[in-house]
Amino acid sequence: MMTEAVQSTAKPGVWAGLFCTNMALIFVLSITGAIEHPVPMILLACNMVLLIPLVKSASRAQEEKGAVSKAMRAYNRRFLTFSFIYMVVMLGAAFAAGKLAEGSPAMWVLAVLPMLPAFGMIWAMVRYLQEEHDEYLRLRAVNASMVGLGLVLVLGTGWGFLETFDLVPHIWAWWVFPAWAIGLGIGMALPERGGEVS
Amino acid sequence: MKNRLRVLRAEREWSQQDLADRLDVSRQSVNAIETGKYDPSLPLAFKLADIFGLAIEDIFLREEEQQAAAE
Numbered sequence: 195m196m197t198e199a200v201q202s203t204a205k206p207g208v209w210a211g212l213f214c215t216n217m218a219l220i221f222v223l224s225i226t227g228a229i230e231h232p233v234p235m236i237l238l239a240c241n242m243v244l245l246i247p248l249v250k251s252a253s254r255a256q257e258e259k260g261a262v263s264k265a266m267r268a269y270n271r272r273f274l275t276f277s278f279i280y281m282v283v284m285l286g287a288a289f290a291a292g293k294l295a296e297g298s299p300a301m302w303v304l305a306v307l308p309m310l311p312a313f314g315m316i317w318a319m320v321r322y323l324q325e326e327h328d329e330y331l332r333l334r335a336v337n338a339s340m341v342g343l344g345l346v347l348v349l350g351t352g353w354g355f356l357e358t359f360d361l362v363p364h365i366w367a368w369w370v371f372p373a374w375a376i377g378l379g380i381g382m383a384l385p386e387r388g389g390e391v392s
Numbered sequence: 393m394k395n396r397l398r399v400l401r402a403e404r405e406w407s408q409q410d411l412a413d414r415l416d417v418s419r420q421s422v423n424a425i426e427t428g429k430y431d432p433s434l435p436l437a438f439k440l441a442d443i444f445g446l447a448i449e450d451i452f453l454r455e456e457e458q459q460a461a462a463e
Contacts, residue, residue, distance in 0.1 A: 260409065260419025330421035330430050 206255050209248035210379055216241045217372060225363045232288035238372075239284035245277045252382070263331055269322035276314035283307045312371050338381025345377030346370050394453045397426040400444050414443050 220241065224234040253270050256262040287304045294300050319339065326332040350370065356362040401411055408426070412419040415436070424430035425440075432440065441448045 260412070260423075263418055328417045328421055329433055329436060330424050331418055333430070 206248055206252040207383065209244055209251055210383070213241060213244045213248055214376060216244070217376070221365075221369075225365060232291060235284055235288040239281045239288065242277055242281035242284070246274060248379075249274050249277075252379075261331065261334075263326060263328050265322055265325035265327070266331065268325065269318055272318035272321065273315055276311045276318060279314065280308060280311035283311055308368075315371075315375070334382070338378050338384075339374075341381030341384070342374040342377030345380070346374045349373055393431045394428055395426065395451055396453070397422075397440075397451065400446075400451065401426075411443070415439055 217238070220229075220234055220237045223229045229237070249270050253262065253267070256266065287307055291301065291304055294304070319335075322335060323332060326335065350373075353362060353365065357364055397411075401408070406414075408422045409419045412422045415422065417436070421430070425432050425436075437448050437452065440451055444451060
């Protein structure tokens with residue numbers, strides 16, 4: 195059978211690069227004190243918009259590679275929905291926090307709210323692993339989540355020690371979820387060794 | 393693990409996508425199995441055997457067979 199070399203039009207790497215660069219910039223500006231609360235939260239929430247073209251273009255790339263399944267489509271849809279809710283809640287919480295008195299009970303609600311869509315994204319991953327009947331794609335997703343976990347553990351442990359010795363400033367712990375998601379994306383994008391299409 | 397999937401497909405003039413449709417998996421999974429990057433589970437190996445009407449050992453090569461084939 196003839197094999198046609200098709201030039202991929204999907205460029206998830208470009209969107210992922212832009213997303214990560216923005217995250218890194220916001221992080222640097224935040225720890226150096228160039229921007230102060232709630233600006234980093236607002237900027238991070240705005241950056242989440244990039245997840246829409248990123249996930250769409252990654253889905254297109256998966257379709258072109260023949261690596262998509264019904265479960266994967268459902269996962270992409272759920273992940274995007276929860277990302278959108280996360281963005282809205284983060285923005286809302288950042289704006290509302292400034293209007294509330296420190297220590298007010300409503301502040302607890304604001305703090306808990308962004309956790310819900312974050313849990314939703316984890317639920318989407320769990321559902322994917324339950325619904326995916328293609329064992330190879332399931333293995334790839336598990337491996338990718340291990341890359342994410344590894345990234346969080348390495349960065350967290352490393353930063354923790356640096357912070358203990360007062361070499362770097364303190365950062366908020368909620369960075370773990372974006373870091374894990376970035377690791378997951380890197381894990382999914384890692385090229386497979388060898389393999390020809392026919 | 394080495395296997396004869398490529399030859400068996402070629403004999404039937406099936407593309408990887410044709411085989412993937414029969415197995416109800418992605419084309420990428422067929423490619424990974426065929427190129428030896430992924431060893432399928434027993435249920436999937438039995439499904440492959442059923443599709444080709446062969447025994448599992450007629451599709452996947454034992455280590456000794458792989459060495460013999462290499463020599």
